[in-house]
Amino acid sequence: MKIHEYQAKDLLREYGIPVPRGRSAATPEEARLAAGELSGKVVIKAQIHSGGRGKGGGVRTAASPEEAFAVSAEIVGMQLVTHQTGPGGKKVHRVLVEEAADAQRELYLSILVDRSQRRECVVIMASEAGGMEIEKVAAESPERIVSCAIHPVVGFSPFQARKLAAALHLNSEQRKAFTDITRNLYRLFLDKDCSLVEINPLVIIGDGRLLALDAKLDFDDDGLYRHPEIKGLRDTDEEAPLEVEAKNASVNYIKLEGNVGCMVNGAGLAMTTMDMIKMAGGEPANFLDVGGGASPEQIEKAFRILTSDPHVKCILVNIFGGILRCDRVSSGLIQAAKNIEMKLPMVVRLQGTNVAEGRKMLNESGLRFTVAEGLYEAAQKAVSLVG
């Protein structure tokens, strides 16, 4: 789960990590008041779950509270397009107003889980190349990134921060501050089941202090059950409406750009079905995994989600019945087709447990659909129906 920068900075503050003074605002008036509480120049930052906000015009400065009002009036409500949002952009509902910092140096600091079999532990990464995309730094000059692995039993040890600080060429005062920041960031990472904490840039300002100028926190979805306070930070405005609906129905759905809607059981098979559609010359409209033990009700809900995407021109159902029996899938499909006015062509491929019963039910239901036996055949038929 992702959260906004202002929420991330609140958490950093709670963990004693220095961040610029400021607060979030949902209206230009709130922004004017927030700017009034600070002195001098302020920065107004659009709050959306995407990187590259500055380039899209989502980060601007203001010299006075009045200017903060005017700038916020332009940013709040705008459709912000960045390299991560897609061409449609994302609507800005809120800005962060904070004091401008005179950054002398821009560093990078992050903590994440290294899943390679060699490590399989938490890793701290730092770089002198702050303020840039770290993927780009990793690709072009990997020697500029330093990292250290944290032993899960030993935990964080100050020497690790000292080692990183030396590579960042920090003076002794700054090393001490850096060690505190790193220790606290690791504490936050563990406490809240984070999957990524990233401070980019971590800046050194004119008086030599370190400051987290930007902050990105991602959380492990599987850990959320034990952090209700983090779960409460979820912003459904940032998610595609159909994805929110799917989540509420415990269906795994991700909207894509194509027009062949697919409904599959199992994540691996769902990905494979998408691959097959592409291989057959089509474009999948979504990833949808109804899960291993889907009920007829869940199948109906999944169907509603698929059919409410206006781009979908054809539906491909691909089920390998194991625990999920084919007759249950058929009963869900029949129920769904009755309750929703199904006008789209449909290709159904059933295999596995109770396949004969499942097929018989479909044949006798009066539903119109195309049957496919094989995996690839199903994809080809679906693509041909799109035209």
Add this chain to the structure above:
Amino acid sequence: MAILLDEKSRIVIQGITGAEGSFHTREALKLGSRIVAGVTPGKGGATLDGIPVYDCVGDAVEKHGANVSGIYTPAAFTPDAIFESIEAGVELIICMTEGIPVLEMVRVKQALKGSGARMIGPNCPGITTPGVGKVGFMPNFIHKQGNVGVVSRSGTLTYEVIWQLTNLGVGQSTSVGIGGDPIVGSGFKDMLALFERDPQTEAIVMIGEIGGTAEEEAAEFISSEVTKPVVAFIAGRTAPPGRRMGHAGAIISGGKGTATDKFNALEKAGVAVEKNPAELGRRATEILEKKKNQG
């Protein structure tokens, strides 16, 4: 012979009285699996279809010589269940549970290191050795005893491939689902090493997914350590970056973990890469035939 699950396996099911645990225990019994005991804390003294239920794994080990544990407990209790199995001296832990936080798995891996236990999963469909039995979710009807080893990160996609093989008359030595989480007990490499040493296994089918570097690590291992033919498929060529495709582990992040990277690494290692999964079974059959003619 087969790998992991064999004639010597004596299975204890943790979470045996739960909905999942009891259902899949009964299914596994139909396949002949030797389930000697179950564990549900607080339900010690009960039975399930004649299988004794205990409060602690230690009792199942002591009284019934259990050496394999299958775990179906809810995610919040599962790290504890795993630690209990390790402590009780179980040799093979097969964990089906989905939704364990990654940081818990970091601790679990640490506990496994230096212990005598090997773990498969979590978030996996388990293991089936045709003719011996199974632990996990794999449907009973798809298997046939034979000489192909199957190892996969997926669930239903694995059933699909096993079923293809069976329909082509190609049996399996053992099928293992290693799980779809970012950190799992055993990786492809570990399974490939076991299949390589197993006299029953003549060829290996490997099914990977986007995300992480497990397939790349496997490719490296294959090129130096595996002499048996390997056929491989990677799911998720069309997956967008930055999105978790169902499995927590199936995510392309920072431009890493793409299907193309994995296909390339495997191809370089001499693996027969198959981009159309509907053809995986046929491809494996061809390779076995070729081997027979040569051999």
